[in-house]
Amino acid sequence: MNSSEIIASLGLREHPLEGGYFIETDRRPEEIASPFTTGEFDLLTMLPVMSELISLDKVLRPLATSIHYLLTYDQPNGAIHSNKSVTYHVLHQGRAEYTMIIPETPPKVEKKIMGNNISAGETRLLIVGSGVWKMSKLMDEELSYARTDEDKGKVNCLITEVVIPGFTWEDHHIVTEVELANLFDRDEQEIKQLRAYIK
Numbered sequence: 001m002n003s004s005e006i007i008a009s010l011g012l013r014e015h016p017l018e019g020g021y022f023i024e025t026d027r028r029p030e031e032i033a034s035p036f037t038t039g040e041f042d043l044l045t046m047l048p049v050m051s052e053l054i055s056l057d058k059v060l061r062p063l064a065t066s067i068h069y070l071l072t073y074d075q076p077n078g079a080i081h082s083n084k085s086v087t088y089h090v091l092h093q094g095r096a097e098y099t100m101i102i103p104e105t106p107p108k109v110e111k112k113i114m115g116n117n118i119s120a121g122e123t124r125l126l127i128v129g130s131g132v133w134k135m136s137k138l139m140d141e142e143l144s145y146a147r148t149d150e151d152k153g154k155v156n157c158l159i160t161e162v163v164i165p166g167f168t169w170e171d172h173h174i175v176t177e178v179e180l181a182n183l184f185d186r187d188e189q190e191i192k193q194l195r196a197y198i199k
Contacts, residue, residue, distance in 0.1 A: 001093070002153035003072040010068050017174055017199065018078040020136075021070040027166060028063035034165040036084040036130045037061070061085070062166025069159050071096055073152040077137035079199040080180070084171035085163045087134075089114065089126040094157035095142065098126055099194075101133035107183050109190075113139075114157065133175055133183075135197045174199050 006012065012021035037059065071077065071094075080101070089098070095115035102108040114136075115122035128134050138155060146152040175183075177191075177198050184190040 002150075003070065003074075003156045004153060006070055006156065006158055007072075010070075012068060012070055014075070015069075015078070017172075018081060019071075019199070020075050020078050021072065022067050024065065024067050025160070026064070026066045028065065030063040031060040032063055032165055033059055034061040034085065034171075036165070037171060061168060061171075064162060064164045065166035066160055066162045067167075068092075069161055071136060071138050071157045073138070073143065073146055073155045076143060076155075077197060078135050080133050080135040080175040080194060080197045082131055082133045082173050082175070083128075083163060083167065084130055085165050085167065086130055087128045088162040088164070089128070090160045090162070091115070091124040092158040092160065094155075095122070095139050096136045096157035096159075097139060098128075098134060098136045100128060101183065102129075103131060103133065103183060106185070114159065135194075137197070 001009070007021055010023055012023050014020075015022045069078075080099075091114045095113060098112045098114060100110045100112070102110070112126055113122045114124065114126055116124065118124075136157070138157060142155050146155045175198060177195070180191055180194060180198065
């Protein structure tokens with residue numbers, strides 16, 4: 001399926017913060033106390049577009065939530081962000097490169113390609129832990145080879161994300177340039193490579 005067909009068939013909409021397209025597919029009614037939240041509210045998530053979605057409860061979380069998430073030729077990357085919960089990424093179609101920044105001292109940067117070429121080291125399942133910064137982007141070579149509208153429509157990556165404990169906007173954070181600079185101790189070379197993925 002091309003990108004337009006995927007968006008229409010799944011009812012995807014543009015992600016308001018990260019880029020790409022998404023739709024929530026499940027939210028478990030059961031609630032559990034999250035081991036990753038302290039009950040503090042992150043004021044940076046208090047955006048008008050999200051105000052009606054933000055829960056007043058800072059401790060209990062859904063048992064799990066899931067979404068479809070799509071990158072396309074026109075929206076080829078997501079912004080650097082982190083979630084307090086653990087996120088499982090399951091590939092449906094396409095390929096994308098994921099960059100994970102583990103906030104150690106110094107930070108550890110890992111790259112993984114989600115794709116079907118398992119013998120080349122690609123993976124269909126990617127697990128990102130609590131508090132790890134991550135971003136995804138379509139493969140540069142596939143974007144550069146797409147010349148016609150038909151070719152561009154075929155360049156995409158569709159995944160399911162399962163978040164445990166379930167996703168809430170309180171637990172989601174988009175990195176700022178100041179935070180990125182502090183994370184890499186103002187290492188301009190590292191920051192330059194990632195600056196394009198700051199919203």
